[in-house]
Amino acid sequence: MATHQYGYRSEHRSERRGEYSYDDIGDIGDIGHPGGAPRPRRGLGRLPAGLRAPIEGRAWRELGYVLLSFPLSIVFFVWTVTMVSLGAGLLVTFIGVPVLAAALAGARGFGALERVRARGLLGLEVGTPEPLRPRGGGPFAWMGAMLKSGVSWRHLLYGVLHFPWATFAFSVAVAFWTTGWTLFTYPLWQWVFPMYAGQAGLQLYGDDQHSVYLNNPFEIGLTSLVGLLFVLATPWVVRALTTVDRLMVAGLLGPSRLASRVVELESDRGVVVDTAAADLRRIERDLHDGAQARLVNLAMDLGLAKEKLTEDPAEAARMVGEAHGEVKTALQELRDLARGIHPAVLTDRGLDAALSSVASRCTVPVTVEVDSSVLTERPAPAIEGIAYFTVSELLQNVSKHSRATRATVDVWRTRDRLMLQVHDNGVGGASADGGSGLAGLAERLDAVDGILLVDSPPAGPTRVTAELPWRRA
Structure with a gap:
C-alpha cells in the first residue's frame, strides 16, 4: 500500500479491498438521509413481508397478469400456428411469402402488447426492439425485411413457448388462490353443508358408510389455518411464476444484446x-x-x-x-x-505519482493511498488518463465547493475493475444530476463502461466513487 500525505494525515482509511459492493458507498436509494438511514415504515410497511404480501397491490397485479396471460396466449398461439402452417403450406406458391410476413408482423404486434402488459402489471421495463429497416420502398422490401428480422422470429417463438407456460401458470395460480381463500373462509360458509347439502361439513375422506367431515370447532379452525398458509404462500408462488414470464419477455421481446450494445456505443x-x-x-x-x-x-x-x-x-x-x-x-x-x-508524469511514472502530483496542488490537505496491486501492472493508457482527470476534477471540486479541511484519495483494483474513491469532510450536498460538473464526469465515465456514484448528504461528508474497466474492451 503506497501512502502519500499532503498537509496532515487524514483519519479516514478505506479498509475494504478486493470484493467491492455498492453498499460500501451507503444506501444509494437513501441518498439525502445521512448514513443511508432507512425511511420510517408506515401503514402496511410495519407488517412482515410474508404477512402483508397477500394484500399488497403487487400480489394482485401479478395474479392479474397470470390470469390474463392464459386467454391472450391462446389467441397468440392460434394466430401463430395457423398463419405459420398456412404460410409454410403455401410456400410452393408465392402466396406463402406474404402470409409468413403477416404472421411475423402479427407476432410483433402481440409482442408490443406483452411489453405494455409487463410494464403495467409487473413493473418490467423492456426496451423496444430495433425497428424494421427495409432496403427500399414497396411491399416486397417490407416483406423481405420482416422475414430477415431476427426480432420478428423471436416474437414468433415467444408465441409458441408462452402458451404451454401460461396454461401451467394459470392452473397453478388458480389452484393455490381458490384453495387458500376457500379453506381460509371455511368458518364463514361451513353452515351451508348441514342446512342445504345434507351433510355435516366438508368431507375430508371416506365413503357412504365411513366418512370424516370437518365439522367440529377444532377441525374448522385447523382448516382455516391451513387455508391461511395457502393464502400467505400464494403471492410467492405467483411471483415465482411471473419470474419466468419476466425472463421470457425480456429475452424474447426486448432488443437483442447486440442491438443494445450498438445503441450504447452510438451514445x-x-x-x-x-x-x-x-x-x-x-x-x-x-x-x-x-x-x-x-x-x-x-x-x-x-x-x-x-x-x-x-x-x-x-x-x-x-x-x-x-x-x-x-x-x-x-x-x-x-x-x-x-x-x-496529458501530464508527462503519468506517462513516465504511472498513476500513483500523477495523483500525488495532483494532490500536492490541492488547497485542502490530501492523503493518497494506492493499493500495491495497482502498482504491479498498469491499466490501459486511456483508462489511466481518465482515472487521472477524474481524480483531478474531483479534487478541484473539493477545493472550490466543499469547504473541507481534509480529503483522501483511495485507489485499488477489484478483479478487472479500477476503483477510485475521493472522500472529504466538507458540507456535502453534491449531486451528479442536472448539468453539474459531476454529471459531465459521469457521462465521460459511462462512455468507457465506467460508473460514478455520489454519496453526499446535505450535512456531509462527501464520498465519490468511480469504477473503471482495467482494460478498455
Missing part, C-alpha cells in the same frame, strides 16, 4: 466526440488568451527593445528583462496546458 461515441470538441475549444481558448497573447506582447517588447538598443541601451536592457519575465510566464502556462492535455 458513447456522441459523448466522446462532444468531450473531445469541448477539450479542443478549451485548449484553443487557453492558447489564445494565455500563451499566445503573451508571445505577441513578447514580440512587440523585443521589437521596441531592438529600436532602443542604440539610442537608450539602459531602457533596452530593462525592456529585455521584462521580456525575459514574459517568456518564463508563457513557458509556465504552456506547461500547465500540456499537463491538462
Whole structure:
C-alpha cells in the first residue's frame, strides 16, 4: 500500500479491498438521509413481508397478469400456428411469402402488447426492439425485411413457448388462490353443508358408510389455518411464476444484446466526440488568451527593445528583462496546458505519482493511498488518463465547493475493475444530476463502461466513487 500525505494525515482509511459492493458507498436509494438511514415504515410497511404480501397491490397485479396471460396466449398461439402452417403450406406458391410476413408482423404486434402488459402489471421495463429497416420502398422490401428480422422470429417463438407456460401458470395460480381463500373462509360458509347439502361439513375422506367431515370447532379452525398458509404462500408462488414470464419477455421481446450494445456505443461515441470538441475549444481558448497573447506582447517588447538598443541601451536592457519575465510566464502556462492535455508524469511514472502530483496542488490537505496491486501492472493508457482527470476534477471540486479541511484519495483494483474513491469532510450536498460538473464526469465515465456514484448528504461528508474497466474492451 503506497501512502502519500499532503498537509496532515487524514483519519479516514478505506479498509475494504478486493470484493467491492455498492453498499460500501451507503444506501444509494437513501441518498439525502445521512448514513443511508432507512425511511420510517408506515401503514402496511410495519407488517412482515410474508404477512402483508397477500394484500399488497403487487400480489394482485401479478395474479392479474397470470390470469390474463392464459386467454391472450391462446389467441397468440392460434394466430401463430395457423398463419405459420398456412404460410409454410403455401410456400410452393408465392402466396406463402406474404402470409409468413403477416404472421411475423402479427407476432410483433402481440409482442408490443406483452411489453405494455409487463410494464403495467409487473413493473418490467423492456426496451423496444430495433425497428424494421427495409432496403427500399414497396411491399416486397417490407416483406423481405420482416422475414430477415431476427426480432420478428423471436416474437414468433415467444408465441409458441408462452402458451404451454401460461396454461401451467394459470392452473397453478388458480389452484393455490381458490384453495387458500376457500379453506381460509371455511368458518364463514361451513353452515351451508348441514342446512342445504345434507351433510355435516366438508368431507375430508371416506365413503357412504365411513366418512370424516370437518365439522367440529377444532377441525374448522385447523382448516382455516391451513387455508391461511395457502393464502400467505400464494403471492410467492405467483411471483415465482411471473419470474419466468419476466425472463421470457425480456429475452424474447426486448432488443437483442447486440442491438443494445450498438445503441450504447452510438451514445458513447456522441459523448466522446462532444468531450473531445469541448477539450479542443478549451485548449484553443487557453492558447489564445494565455500563451499566445503573451508571445505577441513578447514580440512587440523585443521589437521596441531592438529600436532602443542604440539610442537608450539602459531602457533596452530593462525592456529585455521584462521580456525575459514574459517568456518564463508563457513557458509556465504552456506547461500547465500540456499537463491538462496529458501530464508527462503519468506517462513516465504511472498513476500513483500523477495523483500525488495532483494532490500536492490541492488547497485542502490530501492523503493518497494506492493499493500495491495497482502498482504491479498498469491499466490501459486511456483508462489511466481518465482515472487521472477524474481524480483531478474531483479534487478541484473539493477545493472550490466543499469547504473541507481534509480529503483522501483511495485507489485499488477489484478483479478487472479500477476503483477510485475521493472522500472529504466538507458540507456535502453534491449531486451528479442536472448539468453539474459531476454529471459531465459521469457521462465521460459511462462512455468507457465506467460508473460514478455520489454519496453526499446535505450535512456531509462527501464520498465519490468511480469504477473503471482495467482494460478498455
